[in-house]
Amino acid sequence: MSNTSVRSIRRGDLARATGCNLETIRYYEKIGIMPDPPRSTKGYRSYDDAHVKRLKFVMRSRDLGFSLEEVRGLLGLVDDRSRTCAEVQIIAEDHLTDVQAKIADLQRIERVLSDTVARCTGDAAPECAVIDALLDA
Amino acid sequence: MSNTSVRSIRRGDLARATGCNLETIRYYEKIGIMPDPPRSTKGYRSYDDAHVKRLKFVMRSRDLGFSLEEVRGLLGLVDDRSRTCAEVQIIAEDHLTDVQAKIADLQRIERVLSDTVARCTGDAAPECAVIDALLDA
């Protein structure tokens, strides 16, 4: 077994290790997404591998569009492994439904926009199909 | 010609006529999206058909995903018709590009989510493909 585990890193190191913004780490701590880490004698935050892993989890979840409240729910399931796969599935499926609805909305918007832009003459005239569509719809 | 034009309506009526939230009207006034309306002797805001039309324009634009800054730009073109169709086209095309990028992002997210959820057993076990994917990716 390799023993590359990091004994103690500081906030800047955690930021670099995860790609997270420095200030965001403090924000996640404030709202309870990340735990209050131990401190050095001079008050510096001290993180380890478990923190790196947890923050990466949070960032991947956010990247997939889970809200912080949803991430909180997922973390609860990570922290308390006595809870079930079925609970996770429900959160993920709800979120998938949201994502699909957003895609449908954006596709409707895309249709309206591209139809309207296509009717643009694009010249110097003050008449404009986009403005007309917005004014008269 | 019909003469159904509304001489003077109040804020609540404007909200009902447009479907806009009551407080949002005041907010749009504060940030200059809607003009400061004339007031009654007792200080009540007094709106007319032009306000209804303008607010509907704003709401349709917002609904199509234009930011308030973009809406401000579009309104500038409505207010000053000496400006050109070409200017509108640029704003709309930029926005269309944004929308298309967002759709692509969401489709990537949808793929990851649905693949992961499909691997869920959905049972009472504490092992979970979603959590594992988020932890180990």
Added chain:
DNA sequence: TCTAGGGTCTGTAGTTGATACAGGCTCAAG
């Protein structure tokens, strides 16, 4: 005439998910 209820007025605070900054410590290198 009094009263009850709605509507409206103002300013201000809260929401989500961060990001930025000021002013002060601490730490390691040269």
Added chain:
DNA sequence: CTTGAGCCTGTATCAACTACAGACCCTAGA
């Protein structure tokens, strides 16, 4: 010993609203 980087804290800012408190005002009914 100094210099610069990094860290600490609290607070302000952003978009785009939404909500609330406390004070007016207006109309209808008894």
